Amino acid sequence: MTADVWLPIPPEEIAGLPQGPAYRFWDGGEEFPADPGDCAVYVVPYMKPSELCVRPMARMRSVQVVQTLTAGIDHVQPGLKNLRAGVRLCNARGVHEASTAELTLTLVLASLRGIPDFVRAQDRGEWLSGFRPALADKTVLIVGYGSIGAAIEDRLTPFELARVARVARSERTSARGPVHPLTELSSLLPQADVVILSTPLTQTTRGLVDADFLGRMKDGALLVNVARGPVVDTDALLAELRTGRITAALDVTDPEPLSPGHPLWQAPGVLISPHVGGPSSAFLPRAKRLLVDQLTRFVNREPLRNVILTTGSADA
Template structure:
């Protein structure tokens, strides 16, 4: 792919990304009101990071030459609404390989902090209260990972040294891995009652929207911990609030529905819940991995080679 008029839109300044091919004119756009140039010349669009769906898809209808849409997220739900504006054959690629380490770290942090009562201890420190006693450990707990893709596997990597009683894997379809079987979503009703910790790391699709609803939560064992590092709408917030208010379940949420969680929402003050503001991928690990991915993708694109991480091709 070589043309002096072909442009690439990047959310980082091009000079900050080592290894970019010189085949394109690079434009820096990270969701600002003003476009950096005429979108009609863009052939490769890297979406702004952590911007709203409305901002993300705004230029798509003005990009008739577009060949690649590259997200910097593992999920693609925030761009799907704009794909109908594109011509057939445009490839949508995700950021597989960018967020696994950071998101898995946070998932483990949420599990450990919740089990060991860290939020209460922090509040106690603010009040100069010594909150001793016995707390739950991750050791000897049974963990269920719902959504066993690259992030789910990275979460298991980090759970492995913690002497869990068992780790069970669930994905859209059953398969076998080097670590053991991956069960299908259809097996969840039988698996949920056995888990002490349930970690959601599945993409948001029409099949997973509301997956952790009232029936799902009701099958979790008393005192179990629900951890969500996927997308907020994977969990039915109303159903979760009922379980939290009743004191039967605990939760640790990096994502919520709605999001951002507005002031005054009852989830803020529900018992036994730890909330972080969707920072699973937002760490120092993000930027170097994202830039390496972009250099690799654009080098392949310039050479006419297939790009990586294609998850959808427009029709």
């Protein structure tokens, strides 16, 4: 039986791949590149719908590793139940931090300084001057303090903030200061001028930003979502935005993509980018380095990086 590796990037474009496996290119096309039953390592197509990503998984009888090229794993979780026990699921920690943190800072600054208004005014030939909020002296709350949350704080540091508060699933101490547990979120929200969501989508975080969460945000606060759309209750957000009390910058939405007539497009005080936190010129070089490293480890039977769970175990 052939030990195949399915890659969503043509293998000839990835320098340094280890010898041994048979590399098969599949980026979600209708035809599979080989028998899924011979696949040992499945690298999931990037930025493709969940139903497409999980389509071959039920037939992958010999798969040992499922590697995503995203930080989140929610799009492959529906297919995990079809895999045998012992399959390691790995994410792309180290690939998206720089690009997502850059976009987060872009969304924060553009929203506070009114860049969308200036662009619309430019289209009208209107000189739209006046005072706008600065990021300096603001309190920022980062909800979801993994590697992306930490990378966001790294880029916020030069902006002379009054304070950064950090929230994660469990309490701990980071290099920059304490990380509060989710149970303390309600007490931190009223203090934050900017709330940044960078948490993974789990059963705990789905719908986390509901009417109560939004109601606790201070008047004039900005909500930034670079996590996953379903972390936010869209109807609750729309209701709050229509009051004009808060604003939002959303790289992800629920549903996604937004249909042309969706009310979020026209909601007041919203800046929307089309899920572009990861796809940038920074992606491919980092993704290729990760794949070369992971596959070299796999071939040499060394521990893999970024193992999120193993099927059939308590963490699955």
